[in-house]
Amino acid sequence: xxxxxxxxxxxxxxxxxxxxxxxxxxxxxxxxxxxxxxxxxxxxxxxxxxxxxxxxxxxxxxxxxxxxxxxxxxxxxxxxxxxxxxxxxxxxxxxxxxxxxxxxxxxxxxxxxxxxxxxxxxxxxxxxxxxxxxxxxxxxxxxxxxxxxxxxxxxxxxxxxxxxxxxxxxxxxxxxxxxxxxxxxxxxxxxxxxxxxxxxxxxxxxxxxxxxxxxxxxxxxxxxxxxxxxxxxxxxxxxxxxxxxxxxxxxxxxxxxxxxxxxxxxxxxxxxxxxxxxxxxxxxxxxxxxxxxxxxxxxxxxxxxxxxxxxxxxxxxxxxxxxxxxxxxxxxxxxxxx
Numbered sequence: 001x002x003x004x005x006x007x008x009x010x011x012x013x014x015x016x017x018x019x020x021x022x023x024x025x026x027x028x029x030x031x032x033x034x035x036x037x038x039x040x041x042x043x044x045x046x047x048x049x050x051x052x053x054x055x056x057x058x059x060x061x062x063x064x065x066x067x068x069x070x071x072x073x074x075x076x077x078x079x080x081x082x083x084x085x086x087x088x089x090x091x092x093x094x095x096x097x098x099x100x101x102x103x104x105x106x107x108x109x110x111x112x113x114x115x116x117x118x119x120x121x122x123x124x125x126x127x128x129x130x131x132x133x134x135x136x137x138x139x140x141x142x143x144x145x146x147x148x149x150x151x152x153x154x155x156x157x158x159x160x161x162x163x164x165x166x167x168x169x170x171x172x173x174x175x176x177x178x179x180x181x182x183x184x185x186x187x188x189x190x191x192x193x194x195x196x197x198x199x200x201x202x203x204x205x206x207x208x209x210x211x212x213x214x215x216x217x218x219x220x221x222x223x224x225x226x227x228x229x230x231x232x233x234x235x236x237x238x239x240x241x242x243x244x245x246x247x248x249x250x251x252x253x254x255x256x257x258x259x260x261x262x263x264x265x266x267x268x269x270x271x272x273x274x275x276x277x278x279x280x281x282x283x284x285x286x287x288x289x290x291x292x293x294x295x296x297x298x299x300x301x302x303x304x305x306x307x308x309x310x311x312x313x314x315x316x317x318x319x320x321x322x323x324x325x326x327x328x329x330x331x332x333x334x335x336x337x338x
Contacts, residue, residue: 021046021060021069023336024082025302025316028181030089031309034071034107039064040310042321042335043094045085046072057081059096061110067323067333071110077101080121088125088135088181091149095135097122102137102145104152114152119143124180128161136164174203175256178304183207184259190215192227194234199225202254210283212265213239214255222252224269228260228286238286242269243279245291259306264289264326266306266313276303278315280329290329295322 029044041064047055060072076085078099086097087105093113094105099121104114120141128136128146136157137145146157166180167173174186184207192201192213200218204211209231216222227239241247242255251270259266263283270276279291294303294315307314312332313324320336 021048021336022319023316023321025318026177026179027086028179029307029314030087030094032089032107034061035063041070043087045087057085059085059087059110062335067335073105073110074112084121086122086125088127090127090135091133093149095125095147095149097125097137102147104149116147116152116154124166126161126164128164136161138164138166175304177302182305193229196227196236196239199227199239203256205258205260207260210260212258212260214258214267216254223247224250224253224255226255226267228265237284240286242267243291244288257303257306259308261308266308268303292329
C-alpha cells in the first residue's frame with residue numbers, strides 16, 4: 001500500500017504593507033459588528049496623507065479582532081472635512097456627515113446608498129432616545145434635520161431631541177476637542193457634590209448617576225487627586241491620590257481625562273519626568289486594578305476621552321487609536337499605530 005500523500009501546506013500569503021492611516025481622535029467611533037463574526041468592529045474617521053499638505057478624510061471600518069481595514073468610504077468633501085466628517089450606526093446602517101451633506105452607507109461595505117444635502121456644516125449626529133430608524137443632524141445654521149435610514153430622506157427637525165443638542169462653549173467646557181457625542185459628561189467645575197478637606201476640584205465627570213471628581217491637593221504642594229461620589233450621595237465613596245506611587249513622581253496638575261463604567265473608573269495621569277499613564281480603579285472601593293504606561297504619543301497628545309466597550313478600553317491619541325484589554329491594561333492592538 002503506497003504511503004498516504006500528505007499535502008504540503010500552502011505558502012503563507014504575503015503580508016500587505018500596512019498603510020499609514022491617521023485616526024482622528026476628535027470624532028466618536030461607532031462600535032458595531034460589520035462582518036458578522038460576533039466581535040464589535042470599529043468604524044470611525046481616519047485621514048491619509050496624500051502628499052504635500054494634502055490629507056484625504058474618509059470613514060473606515062476596522063476588524064475588531066485583527067484591526068485590519070475592512071473598507072473605506074468615498075472621500076469626505078469640503079475644506080473642513082477634518083472637523084465635519086462624522087459617523088453613527090443606526091438600524092443596521094451607517095450615517096456619515098460631510099461638510100454639506102449626509103450620506104447613508106451600507107454597513108458591510110461602506111458603499112453609499114443615499115445622500116441628502118445640508119444648508120450648512122453639520123455639528124453633530126445623534127440618535128433620538130427610543131428611535132430605531134432615524135438620526136438627528138445638528139446643523140450650524142439651525143436648519144436641523146431628521147434623517148431616515150430606511151429611505152435616505154430627511155425632514156426638518158428644528159427642536160433638538162433630549163440629549164442631542166451640543167452645549168454651547170462656556171467656562172464649564174472641559175475641552176473643546178472632547179467629542180460632544182460621548183455619553184459621559186464632563187464639566188470644568190470647582191463644586192463637587194461635597195467638599196473634601198484639602199481637595200480642590202477642577203473637573204467633574206458624570207455617568208450612571210456617579211460623579212468622578214479630578215483635582216489637586218490644596219493648600220500645599222499640588223498632588224493629583226481623584227474622588228468618586230455614588231448616585232444621590234453627597235459624601236464620597238472613596239478619594240485619594242490618583243495612583244499608588246510616590247506623589248513626588250506625579251506631575252503637579254489635576255488629571256484631565258477620566259471615565260466611569262458599571263464596575264470601574266479610569267483616569268489618565270502624568271509623571272513629573274514625562275509620559276502618560278492610565279489607572280483602572282474599582283468603582284466601589286477605589287482599589288487599583290492596574291496602572292499602565294500609555295504608548296508614547298508621537299506629538300503633544302490630544303487625549304480628551306476614553307471609550308470603554310465590551311471589555312476593551314479605546315485610547316484615541318494623536319493619530320492612533322490604541323486598544324487595551326480592560327481586565328489587564330495590556331495593549332491588544334490599534335489603528336494608525338504601527
